[in-house]
Amino acid sequence: MLKKVILRTIVLWGAGAAMALQAAPENRPNILWIFSDDHSIQTIGSYGGRLQKLNPTPNLDRIAKEGMRFDRCYVGNSICAPSRATLLTGKHSHLHGKIDNQGGFNHNQQQFQKILQKNGYQTAMIGKIHLNGKMQGFDHWEVLPGQGDYYQPNFISGKGMYTEEGYVTDIITDKALKWLDSGRDKDKPFMVMIHHKAAHRSWMPALRHVGMYENLFIPEPDSLFDDYATRGVAAHSATMTIRDEMRLESDLKLYTPKSWEKYEAEKKKMIAAGKPFPPAGGWEFGAYFRMTPEQRKVWDDAREASNQKILAKGEAWLKTPEGVKWRYQRYMKDYLGCIASLDENIGRVLDYLAESGLDKNTIVMYSSDQGFYMGEHGWFDKRFMYEESFRTPLIAYWPGHIKPGSVNTDLVQNIDFAETFLDLAGAPVPDDMQGRSLVPLLAGKTPKDWRESLYYHYYEYPAIHNVRRHEGVFNGRFKLIRFYGKGVPNGEEWELFDIEKDPEEMNNVYGNPEYTAKIAELKKELQRLREVYEVPEDTSGE
Template identity: 60%
Template structure:
C-alpha cells in the first residue's frame, strides 16, 4: 500500500512537469522578404560578410531546410497560408489588396482550444481584428521602421525606437510578465524587415560601408532565355528603383521639398519618403551623418542612370541597406535565444525561423519577389527542437508554407483538420525519411494586373530537378506561355528548355503532375480583371 501511495504522491508532484514536457513551447520568429541567400548558413556569395551569426547559431543547434518554398510569393497571401494551412484560392487571400476572412479556421485558434496560450507581436499584414490570440499587438499594414504604431484590442499606440527592437522587447516582455506560466505557449515574433524600403537601425546605418559585396553572376541578365513575363516585369535595379525611397539619395533641395510637404500633414507621415520624416531629431542626425557623405560622393561621380556603372552602384547601396535591416532581425534571434536559456525555457521550447518568401538581391538584375524562379520561390526555414532535432542537421525534402500550420499542431500533439492542405514536418525534424513524402510542389501567383512590378499571373509545378511554369491571362501572348528549367544543369534559370525536344518526356510528366496537383488542391479559377485606367 505504501508503494502505491508513494507512486501517487510522485505523480501528483511531478505530473505538471511531465505535462509541460509533453507540450513544448513554440517561439516562431518570422521576417518579411528574407532570402536564403542573405543567411550565412545557406552558403551564398554573401556568406563572406557574416550577415547572420545568430541564425547560423540556430542552424548549428537545429535543422536547416534546404528546399523550403512558398505557395504564392507575396506578403499577405503567404501569411494567410501560414495561419490556415491552405493555398490562396482556398483561404481566399490571393493578393495584397483583397480582405482576409478572420472567421475561418486557423491553427492558433485550434492551439488555443487545446490549452496553449497564444501571442502575436509584430507584422501580420492582414487587415482586421486578429482571432485566436490571448495577446496580440501588430503593426498596421506594412508598418514603419522608425517610431512605429502598433494596434491592439484597445486601439493604436505610437512608440519611439526602431521597429525590430520594439518587437523584440515586447516579445521578451510577454514571456517575462504577461503569459500564464502554467500553460505551454505559442509566441509569434514577426518582423517588418527585410521589407522595402530597407531602413536599418541607427546602430547599423554604417554597417558594410568598408565592404564591396560580391555580385551575382546574372546581375546583367538580358532575359533572352525566357518569355514575356521576365522581359516585361518592372522590378529592375536599372529602371524601377526609386531615388529617395529605395536608394536613399536625397540632396538638400529634395530634403527641403519633402520637409515642407510633411510638415503640413496631420499625424505621422507614411510611404517611401514618409519613413525618413517619422524619425526624431536624434535618429535623423545619425542617419544624415552616415548617408550624406556617401550621397555627396555619389553626386560627384555623375553616374548616368541605367548605365552598367549605375546598376553596380545601385546593387551595392540596395543590398547593403537590405542586409542592415536583416542584421536587426538576427540580433533579435540572438536576444530571444539568450533569454530562453537564461529563463530556463530552452530545453522545452522549439525555436523556428522563417520568412514569408524569398527575394531578389540583384539576381537577374532584380529586387522584389512574385516569380516562381528559385530566389523568390524559396524561403528560409530553420528549426531547433531540443531532444528531437539533431543539431547541425540539414534536410533536402520539398517543404512548403502550407505545411507550417499542420506542423505546429503536430508539435503540440493536436490532430490537424482534414481540410488543411499541407503535411506535418515533425517526422522530418525527428530525422525520419517518410517513404511517401511529396515529390512535387504546386505554386500560383495571382496579383496581375492590379499589383506592383508587372509580374504576369502564373502557376507551376516543381520537383527537385525539373520545373514547369505556365504564364497565363491578360498581357500574355495568346493567353498562355510555358517555361521549363533543368535546375541541375541551369540552377540560375537562365534558359527555358520548353522548346527543346530532348526534354519532351519530362515536360509531359510535369504537365500531368501539374494537373494532378490542381485536382488534389481543388484549384479553382480566380477571375482576372483588367486594370482600370486613371481618369
C-alpha cells in the same frame, strides 16, 4: 472520400511521430515561431553562397548548427499577405481567400492558433501580420498596421492604435520578451509568433548598423545584368529592376534637389487636405521623416559625403553599368544592415530562453514569408516562381529533440507550417488543411509517401512590379511555369528550367525537343496537383 482517407492517414502518421519527438503529453512543448519579411536564403550564412564570408547571421547560423536546416522549403504564392494567411490556415491562397495584397482577410475562418487555444495553449502574435482586421485566436496580440514603419512604429492591439518610440525590430523583440517573462500563464504551454518587419523595403537599418558595411564590397550575382534572352514576356516586362525601379529617395537614400521639391509639394498638399504629416508607412519620404532630428543626423552624417560624390556624377550616370553597380551596393548594404538587427534580436531571444530554462522544452522555428532577389536577374522584390523568391529559409532548433547540424532536403512548403504546430502540440489537424506536418522530418524520418512535387500560383496582376499571373509545378529538379491571362501573348506562355543543369534559371528549355516527354509528364503532374488542391478551373486571369 479517398483524399480524406489519405489526409487522415497523414495526420495519424504525424501524430505518432510527434509522440516520439515530444516530451510526455503533460509536458507539451512550447512553440516559438520567428518570422521575417522578404528574408533571402542568400543572406543567411548557414545556407552558403556568395555572401557567406560576410558572416551576416551568426545567431541564425547558431540555430542551424544546433538544430535542423531545411534546404528545400518553398512558398505557394511569393507575396506577403497571402503567405501569412497560408501560415495561419494551412491552405493555398485560393482556399483561404487571400490571393494578393489587396483587400481584406476572413478572420472568421479556421486557423491553427484557434485550435491550439482550445487545446490548452496560450497564444501570442507580436509584430507584422499584414492582414487587416481584428486578430482571432490569440490571447495577446500587438501588430503593425499594414507594412509598418522602421522608426517610431505604430502598433494595433485590441485596445486600439498607439506609437512606440525607437526601432521596430528592437521593439517587437522587447514586447515578445516582456510577454514571455511576465505576460503569460506559466502553468500553460505557449505558442508565440514574433513577426518582424525586417527586411522589407525600404531597408532602414537601426542607427547602430547604419554604415556597418560601408567600406566592404558586397559580391555581385553573376546575373546582375541578365538580358532575359530565353525567357518570355513576364521576365522582360517585370518592373522590379535595380536599374530602373529603385527610388532614389526611399530605396537608395539619395536625395536630390528635385527630391526636396517633390517633398515640399507633397507636404503642402497633405496639410491642405487635413491629412497627418508625415504619414505612416508606404510614402516615399515617410520612413526618413518618422525619425527624430537626432536619428536623422546619424543617417545624414553617415551618408552625406558619399551621396554628394554620386550626385556630382549626375542622375544619368545612375543608369550606366557602373551606376547600377553602385545602386546594388547601396541596396545590399542597407538590406544587410536590417538583417544585422534582425539577427541580433534573434540572439536576444535565444539567450532569454537559455537563461530562463525555457530552451529545454521550447522548439524555435525561423522562416520568412518568401525569398527575395539580391540583384539576381538585375532585380529586387519577389513574386516569381524563380528560385530566389520561391524558396524561403526554414531552420528549427530544439535541444535534445532535433539532431544538431542536421539538414533536410525533402520538398517542404508553407502550407505545412500550421499542421506542424498542431502536431507538435498533440492537437487535432483538420482534414481540410492542405499541408503535412513536418514533425517526422524534424525527427529525421521521412515518410515513404512524402510529396515529390510542389504547386505554386501567383495572382497579383495588374499591380505593382507588373509580374504576370502564373502557376507551376516543381519536382525538385524540373520547374514548369505557365504564365497566363492579361499581358501574356495569346493568353498563355510556358517556361521550363532544369535546376540541376541551370541553377540560376537563365535558360528556358521549354522549346527544346529533348524535353518533350518531360514537359508532358510535368503538365500531367500540374493538373493532378490542381485537382488535389482544388484549384478553380478558371485561371484565365480576366
